[in-house]
Amino acid sequence: MxxxxxxxxxxxxxxxxxxxxxxxxxxxxxxxxxxxxxxxxxxxxxxxxxxxxxxxxxxxxxxxxxxxxxxxxxxxxxxxxxxxxxxxxxxxxxxxxxxxxxxxxxxxxxxxxxxxxxxxxxxxxxxxxxxxxxxxxxxxxxxxxxxxxxxxxxxxxxxxxxxxxxxxxxxxxxxxxxxxxxxxxxxxxxxxxxxxxxxxxxxxxxxxxxxxxxxxxxxxxxxxxxxxxxxxxxxxxxxxxxxxxxxxxxxxxxxxLSIKREISNSKTFIDDLASLRAKIDVTDKQLIAILGERMGIVKEIGAIKNKKNVAILQAKRWNEISQKMIQLGKEKQLSEDFILQFFKAIHQESIRQQKEY
CATH class of the missing domain: 3.20.20.70 (Aldolase class I)
Known part of the structure; x- marks a missing residue:
């Protein structure tokens, strides 16, 4: 090609x-x-x-x-x-x-x-x-x-x-x-x-x-x-x-429509971008750590449910969480589409983690 x-x-x-x-x-x-x-x-x-x-x-x-x-x-x-x-x-x-x-x-x-x-x-x-x-x-x-x-x-x-x-x-x-x-x-x-x-x-x-x-x-x-x-x-x-x-x-x-340049050779631009990207890298690592901590709690919940023979999926709980997160997302100027996709992915992983017990 x-x-x-x-x-x-x-x-x-x-x-x-x-x-x-x-x-x-x-x-x-x-x-x-x-x-x-x-x-x-x-x-x-x-x-x-x-x-x-x-x-x-x-x-x-x-x-x-x-x-x-x-x-x-x-x-x-x-x-x-x-x-x-x-x-x-x-x-x-x-x-x-x-x-x-x-x-x-x-x-x-x-x-x-x-x-x-x-x-x-x-x-x-x-x-x-x-x-x-x-x-x-x-x-x-x-x-x-x-x-x-x-x-x-x-x-x-x-x-x-x-x-x-x-x-x-x-x-x-x-x-x-x-x-x-x-x-x-x-x-x-x-x-x-x-x-x-x-x-x-x-x-x-x-x-x-x-x-x-x-x-x-x-x-x-x-x-x-x-x-x-x-x-x-x-x-x-x-x-x-x-x-x-x-x-x-x-x-x-x-x-x-505005056609953006692919890159700028300005030193100020390059330095500012590098600084902000470094902050994103730190934040991403924190995000992964928080998700890992959340899934640790999920595993504990899975163990309790398994012990009491309770179903993994709790639809009412999921609906409550999703609506609450959508509202919190709006307060941070995050779209409803994004919040739903993000928490659906978390929910799917939570179900997978709980299945291990």
Missing amino acids: KNKKELNTWLNAFNLSRPLVIAGPCSAETEAQVLSTARALKNTDTSILRAGIWKPRTRPGNFEGVGIIGLEWLLKAKKETGLLTATEVANPTHVDLALKHEVDVLWLGARTTVSPFVVQEIAEALKGTDKIVLVKNPINPDLALWLGAVERLYKQNISKLGAIHRGFSTYQKITYRNNPEWQIPIDLQTEVPDLPLLLDPSHIAGNRSLIFDLCQTALDLNYDGFMIETHPNPDEAWSDAKQQITPSHLSEITKN
């Missing part, structure tokens, strides 16, 4: 903007809608027009896409505006049709990435293509599945590869439609530092009001760009209306 420091050969080869912006409707609905969106996006920072042609809906009966006719609309928009085009493919038939209609960017959706069999079939259908192929994270938080999908494509001599972070499904929805789980894409960057990484804030947010903050976070984490669902009349969209924005809103977002 190419060196990311060159900002990705395929970005340069297509003369694409940085950060890269892929935008367009969740679903292609009508020819007029696709063309009007493309015309409006032509005057933004958008380089690639996206539109869903086939929509993998969670439950039957929802709008599942217009099918092949939508590819004709994309091709027409491409010829009129000069924008590259992108769509999701979920099987070899989709791949064949997309290639025949000169689609420039093909992506594998979150529901596709979870299946190595399907990914392999798509990879073989794309073998040797010079198209850009992007892989969304699987719906479940599994880094190995995400990496495996990328590797299957790479082994078919597909060199213009990238990843899309669209968040991970959770049973309990609090702030986001799909939890970002930022550590997983950070781990992906560590494993494959030369792989371009884009953010899909629309699917993470599920709510257009959160998109700007998500995009800024992605830039702060050195992402290469975004895929943002954009529609001329979002509230009238046939799918995912709440998370889509207008082209003018997109322009406002990209205009106000």
Whole structure:
């Protein structure tokens, strides 16, 4: 794979903007809608027009896409505006049709990435293509599945590869439609530092009001760009209306984003950062010590429960703790999402520790 420091050969080869912006409707609905969106996006920072042609809906009966006719609309928009085009493919038939209609960017959706069999079939259908192929994270938080999908494509001599972070499904929805789980894409960057990484804030947010903050976070984490669902009349969209924005809103977002420098050579900056990181190191060690002490108490509780033949899981106690910690977290300006995830992890480890008795 190419060196990311060159900002990705395929970005340069297509003369694409940085950060890269892929935008367009969740679903292609009508020819007029696709063309009007493309015309409006032509005057933004958008380089690639996206539109869903086939929509993998969670439950039957929802709008599942217009099918092949939508590819004709994309091709027409491409010829009129000069924008590259992108769509999701979920099987070899989709791949064949997309290639025949000169689609420039093909992506594998979150529901596709979870299946190595399907990914392999798509990879073989794309073998040797010079198209850009992007892989969304699987719906479940599994880094190995995400990496495996990328590797299957790479082994078919597909060199213009990238990843899309669209968040991970959770049973309990609090702030986001799909939890970002930022550590997983950070781990992906560590494993494959030369792989371009884009953010899909629309699917993470599920709510257009959160998109700007998500995009800024992605830039702060050195992402290469975004895929943002954009529609001329979002509230009238046939799918995912709440998370889509207008082209003018997109322009406002990209205009106000701040691209941070990766590093500063200022001595003051370096010294201040080193000092603060040293404090974090000390605090982290204290945190581990406190967690170890807590688990020691948990083991004692486990021994008492075992002696009296009492069940390990006490749902009422857990609910009391979680609500109390959420409130304490708020007082320290810690998000409810973070507190719940943190204490769920502690709770799971506590159960594991108690099982030893």
